[in-house]
Amino acid sequence: MFVSEAAAFGLLKAFILLSVLSLVAITIARALRGRRRREVLGLTWEFQDLLAPCISENRPAEPEAVLKLREHPRIAREVIASIAHSLQGADVVTARLIYKQCGFLNDAVADLRADHWFRRAHGCEELGDLHVAEMVDEIARCLKDPVIEVRLSAARALGTMGSLALLKTILGVLATPGRWGALDTYEILRSFGPAASKPLLQAMEAWSPPKMRRMAAELLGLMHSVEAVPVLRAAMKDADLELRTRAARALGRIGDPSADPELIEALKDPWWSVRAAAAQALGELGSVVAVPDIEKGLGDRSWWVRRNSAEALARLGSPGELSLKRNLSSPDRFARRISMHVLRELQVRQGTP
Amino acid sequence: MWRAILEVYNGAILLYTAGLQVSYLVFLLMSFRVIRRYIQGLRFRNVTSIGSLPNALPISIVVPAFNEELSIAEAAMSMLRLQYPQFEVILVNDGSKDRTLEILVQTFKLEKVYRAWRREVNSAPIRGVYITPLYPNLVVVDKENGGSKADAVNAGINISKYPLLCIVDADSLLDQDALMRVARLYIEDPESTVGVGGLVRVANGCEIKEGRVVKVRLPKEPLAMYQNVEYFRAFLMGRIAWSAVDALLIISGAFGLFRRDQVVKVGGYKEGAIGEDFELVMSLREKLADEGKPCKLAFVCDPACWTEAPTTLKVLGSQRARWQRGLMQTLWAHRKMWFNPKYGTAGMLAIPYMLLFEVLGPVVEMSGLIMVPLMFALGFVNWPFVIFYYLLAVVAGIFVSIGALVLEEASYAKYPRLRDILRLAMYSVMENFGYRQLTVWWRLKGIWQHLTKRTFKWGTMARTGFGPKAKTEKRAAFVAEPQAAAPKAPAAPGPEPIIVLDEQDSEKFKKGPPPVPPKADEPK
Numbered sequence: 001m002f003v004s005e006a007a008a009f010g011l012l013k014a015f016i017l018l019s020v021l022s023l024v025a026i027t028i029a030r031a032l033r034g035r036r037r038r039e040v041l042g043l044t045w046e047f048q049d050l051l052a053p054c055i056s057e058n059r060p061a062e063p064e065a066v067l068k069l070r071e072h073p074r075i076a077r078e079v080i081a082s083i084a085h086s087l088q089g090a091d092v093v094t095a096r097l098i099y100k101q102c103g104f105l106n107d108a109v110a111d112l113r114a115d116h117w118f119r120r121a122h123g124c125e126e127l128g129d130l131h132v133a134e135m136v137d138e139i140a141r142c143l144k145d146p147v148i149e150v151r152l153s154a155a156r157a158l159g160t161m162g163s164l165a166l167l168k169t170i171l172g173v174l175a176t177p178g179r180w181g182a183l184d185t186y187e188i189l190r191s192f193g194p195a196a197s198k199p200l201l202q203a204m205e206a207w208s209p210p211k212m213r214r215m216a217a218e219l220l221g222l223m224h225s226v227e228a229v230p231v232l233r234a235a236m237k238d239a240d241l242e243l244r245t246r247a248a249r250a251l252g253r254i255g256d257p258s259a260d261p262e263l264i265e266a267l268k269d270p271w272w273s274v275r276a277a278a279a280q281a282l283g284e285l286g287s288v289v290a291v292p293d294i295e296k297g298l299g300d301r302s303w304w305v306r307r308n309s310a311e312a313l314a315r316l317g318s319p320g321e322l323s324l325k326r327n328l329s330s331p332d333r334f335a336r337r338i339s340m341h342v343l344r345e346l347q348v349r350q351g352t353p
Numbered sequence: 354m355w356r357a358i359l360e361v362y363n364g365a366i367l368l369y370t371a372g373l374q375v376s377y378l379v380f381l382l383m384s385f386r387v388i389r390r391y392i393q394g395l396r397f398r399n400v401t402s403i404g405s406l407p408n409a410l411p412i413s414i415v416v417p418a419f420n421e422e423l424s425i426a427e428a429a430m431s432m433l434r435l436q437y438p439q440f441e442v443i444l445v446n447d448g449s450k451d452r453t454l455e456i457l458v459q460t461f462k463l464e465k466v467y468r469a470w471r472r473e474v475n476s477a478p479i480r481g482v483y484i485t486p487l488y489p490n491l492v493v494v495d496k497e498n499g500g501s502k503a504d505a506v507n508a509g510i511n512i513s514k515y516p517l518l519c520i521v522d523a524d525s526l527l528d529q530d531a532l533m534r535v536a537r538l539y540i541e542d543p544e545s546t547v548g549v550g551g552l553v554r555v556a557n558g559c560e561i562k563e564g565r566v567v568k569v570r571l572p573k574e575p576l577a578m579y580q581n582v583e584y585f586r587a588f589l590m591g592r593i594a595w596s597a598v599d600a601l602l603i604i605s606g607a608f609g610l611f612r613r614d615q616v617v618k619v620g621g622y623k624e625g626a627i628g629e630d631f632e633l634v635m636s637l638r639e640k641l642a643d644e645g646k647p648c649k650l651a652f653v654c655d656p657a658c659w660t661e662a663p664t665t666l667k668v669l670g671s672q673r674a675r676w677q678r679g680l681m682q683t684l685w686a687h688r689k690m691w692f693n694p695k696y697g698t699a700g701m702l703a704i705p706y707m708l709l710f711e712v713l714g715p716v717v718e719m720s721g722l723i724m725v726p727l728m729f730a731l732g733f734v735n736w737p738f739v740i741f742y743y744l745l746a747v748v749a750g751i752f753v754s755i756g757a758l759v760l761e762e763a764s765y766a767k768y769p770r771l772r773d774i775l776r777l778a779m780y781s782v783m784e785n786f787g788y789r790q791l792t793v794w795w796r797l798k799g800i801w802q803h804l805t806k807r808t809f810k811w812g813t814m815a816r817t818g819f820g821p822k823a824k825t826e827k828r829a830a831f832v833a834e835p836q837a838a839a840p841k842a843p844a845a846p847g848p849e850p851i852i853v854l855d856e857q858d859s860e861k862f863k864k865g866p867p868p869v870p871p872k873a874d875e876p877k
Contacts, residue, residue, distance in 0.1 A: 004737060005737040007737070007741070008737035008738075008740040008741040008744060009737075009740070011741065011744055011745075011748075012740065012744045012748060015744065015748040015749055015751070015752050016748060018752050019748075019751055019752045019755045022752075022755045022756065022758075022759050023755060023775070023778050025759065026758065026759060026762050026771075026774055027771060029762065029763070030762070030771055030774075118393050118396075121396075121397050122396075125397065148394075149393075149394050149396075149397040149398070152397055152398070153397050303471055307514070340467060341466070341467055341468050344466045344467055344468075345466055345468065345484060348464050348466055348484050348485070348486055350486075
């Protein structure tokens with residue numbers, strides 16, 4: 001087989017050239033990146049100095065300052081938004097005023113409608129930091145964006161702005177199948193504070209989609225929402241086993257002893273996951289009255305129920321410890337074994353031989 | 354006749370080499386796209402917020418260790434310092450012949466307990482479980498040598514209690530936020546994510562303090578440098594690209610996070626598997642596809658695991674031969690997945706690619722190295738053909754390696770000094786003259802050993818540990834046949850077990866943990 005000389009050398013040159021060019025590109029990119037970093041840092045400090053007196057005195061920026069900010073709109077927008085992010089109350093209003101004064105609001109709106117997802121997400125974030133209430137509808141539209149980061153950013157922005165009216169919509173979006181998980185939901189809903197409890201309680205209603213109800217139960221637990229206890233107690237009787245499991249976990253986290261009867265009842269649930277969650281929750285609640293019922297779990301057919309029951313007893317202080325010790329001579333070898341393990345671990349943790 | 358055969362051979366070898374290089378270029382372009390998108394996305398995802406999240410899935414970190422006395426205490430401390438809401442560290446002493454267990458007992462004031470566990474996957478008998486009041490999330494498992502890393506990991510799996518399993522080598526260190534970064538995928542998509550792999554980087558040369566990489570530097574040893582370049586190509590290009598098309602087949606045994614229930618379902622790490630990490634991923638893919646369940650195995654490009662690369666030809670050679678054998682063994686064991694659309698892109702794309710370029714690669718490359726000059730000498734090919742061939746094989750390879758460096762530079766830029774990058778570039782060129790041919794030779798040895806079914810033995814590896822300590826000879830892993838060659842385990846050092854088992858339990862403990870009673874609604 002013969003190959004033409006020109007083709008061979010041509011390709012050789014092309015590859016060598018590309019390799020050398022790549023190395024040159026790395027070198028130049030390094031130099032430029034360092035320079036750009038220094039430049040951005042310098043401008044950020046300069047803009048912060050420029051804005052600090054306006055924010056502290058709650059007044060608009062001087063025309064010269066506005067001109068200066070408009071010379072580098074991207075950095076200026078970032079700086080104003082980051083300042084607003086760390087402020088509260090009237091100071092945010094001033095930051096927003098300066099933002100509008102510089103005409104950046106139109107840029108942000110353009111960002112929300114941009115083709116590239118990064119600009120849309122960035123626009124949402126910025127408007128959220130600045131609490132631009134008139135843009136709520138525009139941001140809410142981004143909740144339906146096909147790109148996850150845009151939806152996340154929009155939900156966060158609405159959370160920061162405390163748009164409670166939209167909370168249920170946000171929850172609806174977050175509860176749709178896909179890559180949305182409890183982390184993002186929790187993170188966003190946490191920004192609403194205790195006010196989020198009410199829409200979450202509404203989301204727990206029977207007509208809500210099951211996935212939304214499960215998520216709401218989990219979130220109410222994470223938020224330690226005491227007012228959710230009656231709803232969660234009712235959820236312990238729901239047909240959805242996943243909801244029962246999450247409700248049990250949530251009740252344990254909230255720590256209201258009034259949930260004891262439902263949790264004790266749940267120890268007899270036909271599903272092991274509910275029994276295991278109930279045992280754990282009773283341990284977290286410190287329900288000494290439940291010791292006899294939890295003790296029965298030591299001989300459960302599921303290993304996780306046995307383990308959670310034993311650990312729950314270990315958390316219940318001396319009555320639980322007594323129960324574990326009693327089970328060391330249980331005729332049920334599984335109860336005996338798990339009690340021995342947990343007691344031993346407890347002793348080591350307490351430093352008692 | 355002969356001329357016609359050689360003509361066909363020449364055409365085929367040229368086509369093969371061109372195909373391989375084109376595939377690398379495609380990987381490179383895909384990786385650029387994926388990494389860029391990932392880094393942009395991170396801007397809107399606060400990964401470290403997982404640290405404050407109470408419902409992040411807890412993780413059991415399983416660290417198998419055999420004769421790791423030099424680095425075990427530091428590795429354990431490094432794991433215990435990881436940032437994550439809830440995790441346990443399970444160190445499995447796989448019947449070490451050195452002071453591994455003794456050092457752990459002394460350092461962490463361990464006490465022997467009789468911990469609750471059940472045998473869900475096979476492993477050699479466990480001699481004892483140790484915990485400490487100092488670190489409630491540290492568990493040390495002392496077991497008899499089971500003959501493989503798989504066996505040690507399986508023991509850890511049996512002891513683990515959390516729904517996610519992170520397998521980390523004892524000679525590796527994780528970035529402090531690595532667990533949060535790698536667990537993010539499970540939190541986002543808990544239903545279909547089964548396994549996630551992280552980036553493995555070479556730790557040789559780096560400055561390490563208290564189990565953390567504090568200064569990223571290049572290794573001084575040429576062999577480690579070559580491997581550094583290889584790791585860039587493998588992880589920043591290959592894994593990312595395969596993950597992007599949902600065809601990732603390997604999650605490194607040095608650092609991988611898996612769903613415990615699914616790992617247990619496939620029987621954990623397979624005993625006797627030479628490439629146990631590859632085998633696990635293939636088993637998961639096969640099993641879940643057979644059950645019609647989603648199976649997402651992904652690669653995340655920023656949680657880094659720093660590992661010590663071999664620095665002697667002997668160890669590296671046996672490692673590469675082992676990898677080749679493991680690859681062939683596992684591919685053969687899962688041959689029903691070959692070209693099978695049921696297994697999606699893994700069956701239709703990744704496995705055929707592996708067969709063509711990973712299994713046959715060394716054979717074709719070695720034949721090219723010998724045949725092309727020979728044919729030139731006999732006048733079957735002209736010298737531009739020879740240049741064209743080597744150009745494809747070498748220069749395109751250099752370009753791909755430098756492309757991987759550009760990728761690193763454009764994404765994480767871990768090496769702060771420009772001279773480090775230039776040095777890496779230099780090694781990207783140099784590896785083609787000697788090192789690459791050596792790896793081809795080692796891989797050929799692996800193929801030969803696989804075909805002749807030679808008894809597998811794990812090699813020994815000189816470790817330096819992560820501190821300024823003397824070198825010692827230790828093995829990378831274990832002996833081949835699980836029980837046959839397993840050395841008699843030494844008596845467990847440290848304090849006497851405090852708990853006295855009743856005879857019945859004691860007997861059962863010797864035989865292994867009790868079976869779970871076969872009752873109706875046991876968690877599936």
